[in-house]
Amino acid sequence: MKKQPHTGCHFGLPPKDMHWWRNARFGMFIHWGVYAIPGRGEWLMWNEQIPFREYRRLADQFRPRKFDANAWAACARDAGMKYLVLTTRHHDGFCLFDSKVSDFTSVKTAAKRDFIAEYVVACRKAGLKVGFYYSPLDWRFPGFFFPDLYRESAEAMKQQTYDQVRELLTNYGKIDILWFDGGGDDWLGFGGIEWGGSKPGWHSRDSNWPQVEHFKGKPLWEPDKLYAMIRTLQPKIVMNDRAGHSDTGWSGDFGTPEGRIGEFNTTRACETCDTMTGSWGYRHGSTMRSLRNCIHMLVNCAIRDGNLLLNVGPTADGEIEPSQVRRLGQVGQWLKQYGESICATRGGPVIPRKWGGTTHRGNRIYVHVLDWTEDEIILPPVQHKVKTSRALTCRSANVKVARDGIHISVPQKDRQAPDTIILLETKGK
Numbered sequence: 444m445k446k447q448p449h450t451g452c453h454f455g456l457p458p459k460d461m462h463w464w465r466n467a468r469f470g471m472f473i474h475w476g477v478y479a480i481p482g483r484g485e486w487l488m489w490n491e492q493i494p495f496r497e498y499r500r501l502a503d504q505f506r507p508r509k510f511d512a513n514a515w516a517a518c519a520r521d522a523g524m525k526y527l528v529l530t531t532r533h534h535d536g537f538c539l540f541d542s543k544v545s546d547f548t549s550v551k552t553a554a555k556r557d558f559i560a561e562y563v564v565a566c567r568k569a570g571l572k573v574g575f576y577y578s579p580l581d582w583r584f585p586g587f588f589f590p591d592l593y594r595e596s597a598e599a600m601k602q603q604t605y606d607q608v609r610e611l612l613t614n615y616g617k618i619d620i621l622w623f624d625g626g627g628d629d630w631l632g633f634g635g636i637e638w639g640g641s642k643p644g645w646h647s648r649d650s651n652w653p654q655v656e657h658f659k660g661k662p663l664w665e666p667d668k669l670y671a672m673i674r675t676l677q678p679k680i681v682m683n684d685r686a687g688h689s690d691t692g693w694s695g696d697f698g699t700p701e702g703r704i705g706e707f708n709t710t711r712a713c714e715t716c717d718t719m720t721g722s723w724g725y726r727h728g729s730t731m732r733s734l735r736n737c738i739h740m741l742v743n744c745a746i747r748d749g750n751l752l753l754n755v756g757p758t759a760d761g762e763i764e765p766s767q768v769r770r771l772g773q774v775g776q777w778l779k780q781y782g783e784s785i786c787a788t789r790g791g792p793v794i795p796r797k798w799g800g801t802t803h804r805g806n807r808i809y810v811h812v813l814d815w816t817e818d819e820i821i822l823p824p825v826q827h828k829v830k831t832s833r834a835l836t837c838r839s840a841n842v843k844v845a846r847d848g849i850h851i852s853v854p855q856k857d858r859q860a861p862d863t864i865i866l867l868e869t870k871g872k
């Protein structure tokens with residue numbers, strides 16, 4: 444059959460092509476670039492208002508001696524993660540890949556390596572799905588801040604996105620996820636709205652940047668053209684919602700609540716992204732999440748039918764800090780024991796409550812009690828009769844099916860932090 448070109452009216456993947464992604468539940472986000480050298484986070488160039496001619500020198504020092512994509516992939520796999528998403532390029536414009544349209548890349552500066560190529564091979568070898576983060580916005584372009592004043596620059600930035608997305612989706616084989624950050628007309632004009640007035644220049648931005656004051660000028664981004672190109676290059680790639688709203692109303696295959704757990708939603712796919720340390724890019728002396736916190740986040744996503752993309756920011760040397768590797772390994776240990784209640788399940792049927800919530804697969808319902816806010820938990824009656832019940836994390840659970848619902852209690856000594864899991868098997872699905 445002849446391949447139909449994309450007409451632009453339908454970009455979303457059908458459920459069968461989202462299946463693996465939904466089943467995966469847990470992925471690794473990696474923010475890595477030259478900003479890791481000073482170790483003050485990935486917003487360094489903007490936050491400290493470093494002119495590009497100065498910032499670019501970081502690339503001359505970027506020689507990560509310990510970079511080993513296989514070690515990253517192993518860390519993700521041992522954590523029970525099923526996919527990775529790496530910053531091919533963040534807002535500073537530095538590319539970890541070879542690009543014909545930019546000199547600010549790891550291939551053309553000190554490192555002289557295409558880290559993306561190495562990363563892709565390592566993920567595949569480890570049996571993990573490969574994701575690319577890409578930031579269309581680029582702080583080096585005045586047109587990003589003042590698209591009206593510097594229209595040409597804004598157009599050039601847009602062209603760069605097309606060219607580089609094409610490179611990324613052509614040169615590395617099949618890519619599973621495309622994770623945009625900062626695209627569409629919505630993002631333009633960011634921080635540069637107040638040209639003239641009391642704050643002339645595109646270098647200034649309010650500390651509480653006005654979320655509402657986005658670019659309202661002549662439309663520039665035309666996301667549908669980008670989506671059509673992407674679907675032609677990689678028809679099954681799973682795309683997030685941050686590259687601008689399509690004229691057709693489509694906004695990505697999944698939503699991306701950042702730093703918070705998404706809403707319970709069994710129709711719209713959703714992925715919470717959050718950090719292990721409070722910073723996306725490497726930051727000296729940051730603290731790390733507790734194991735309980737990591738597991739609670741993951742369970743809280745799963746019971747709402749969402750994924751968790753948990754971020755690490757490797758050091759300038761290319762290493763995920765050993766303490767983070769250990770912590771992720773502990774999450775992996777937990778998943779080895781209880782993963783059946785998370786991976787390849789769907790959220791619900793019960794809407795999450797203060798104490799936790801449920802996941803299910805086939806005729807199995809997993810009740811996750813994260814906090815015993817009450818001694819007896821009452822689930823609303825489920826559609827099918829409960830046949831058996833069993834505690835996964837403890838010796839026993841008292842489960843009574845009554846007319847008003849399913850009553851569950853577990854004696855205090857048998858409750859297990861961070862999650863007491865009770866399995867109910869129903870007669871039908």
Ligand code: GLC
Binds near residue numbers: 486723
């Ligand atoms: C943000 C930030 C950024 C980070 C991202 C992750 O919008 O700009 O630094 O990469 O979210 O979700």
